[in-house]
Amino acid sequence: MALIQCFFTFLILLSSTRCQAPTEAPLQASITVSMGDMRVFSGEDLRTSCSVPDDPSPYWRYKWFQNGDDIGFYNSSEAWIKASGKYSCQAEKDLKKWPYLVNTLPSQPLHLHVDRGWALMQIPTTPSIIEDTMILTCRIRDGPVATEVRFYKNDAEIQCDKSQVLVFSNVTLQDAGVYWCRASWMEKNLLHSAQSLPVPVTVLDKLETPQLVLVSGRVIAGKLVRIRCETRLNVKAEGLQIEYYFMKNHSRLAPASSSDKYTIWQIRKEDAGVYTCKAKVRLLNVERWSNELELKVY
Template structure:
């Protein structure tokens, strides 16, 4: 009789333990964290139309994940952080002014292992501007580089025959034409700024005139002037110090490399390095001085030098 009771007791105990384990697993699964983003960023691009358009016109945006097969991904869209739903291509048909804004997307797909789904990083914002007026200045969609050519187009709604077009930069008239297109060859850094246009046309035997809103045009150097960063410009003897040389290569060919040189009081601290950081593992009093960095792209024969930064070294932490 006691043996039977012990068996029943053990069976009930095992059953309760099994139920507790299942409950624990269910609770853990219900509290699963959101999928960790993959080290890849989704990308938005205009696949039809233009990102700067008149109200009533159409544009469509596409979301993609670089170097990843498309069929596996579901794409989620946002405008100024407002959810727009899930689409491969997002259409703005007969667009309205209020539909302008910053559009982003991210990709999500199922995977075979826990947490069973994965997300990309959100894309960089892609600005869509919808103009409700009569004049709109078309500018390049991407920042331009020095020595490239820029074309500005003064668009007028319904494309009437133009009599005169004036182009302005930073409040100053720069060109007067009868054509809607202005071509600026061999750009320099001085060509960046706010541009707009004013057009006159004849419609129904009457003269009409309209002016576009200003739009900023960026012109980039091929290699940015570097900035030397030091976490603290006054340190204690014996501390570890990292110098970081911050620059950016703004070219269409992404395969070119940058050589980094670090200097103290104008003298090089070593040979060229592909690394943007330089480590001083144990700072000494004689390491105090003026530090700078130089960057070079050999293939383009480009070279830039940073401003000097003074590093001070104290003997103790008093």
């Protein structure tokens, strides 16, 4: 009897150990275009690949999703795309010990477009960053030579030429918008013309305008209050670091810090006021100011 009790005690302790063991943050799958472009004509090759960047193990199995619906290709890391949609993937693999199976988080979705028309506006696969060169292309199915191409932004014509490309050599935030084109070409002595579907084009700042937000709940005297300076650096390069400055009524509260949070451990009535923050990247010589956040202490 004592032996049985010891056995059950061992099982309970083992279960407790498993439950209390620290768990690692889940990995996330990544989906990329491995053949073709994010906007293609129907009949052209478009293939996506799924991977787990933080664990390149060959033992992953993959699930594919279109607009959130499972579309199969379960054991393949690649999928051929035939229709427009929002595509994502997820990976799983077996483990030799508990918990015996691990699943990744779904990838960020890719918006892929398969066009059945005769003209197609092709845009950069990733958003352009200000001061970069941005190229938009008005493609014609089967590649005939264009006799005239008109580019439009938000319904206003911005270029009329034989060139099928629109080049922005030093793109700005004002260049973002909805673009489309109309192309004409000759075929068998007949003039043909087609218009593309409109497509939104995004241009990002190097450092996004910060948003100062209240992290804690209601501001009550004597309670801890934390505010956060939320921004994002869109330039990828070594050595870049965001410095944060917090101000109250235009007076600096503390020296520059690498933390995007400012904490008031026990807020008092005299801490009430208008707070702002500044984000700065010295190597880029870029700084951005946030909105104003008024704190009222109750």
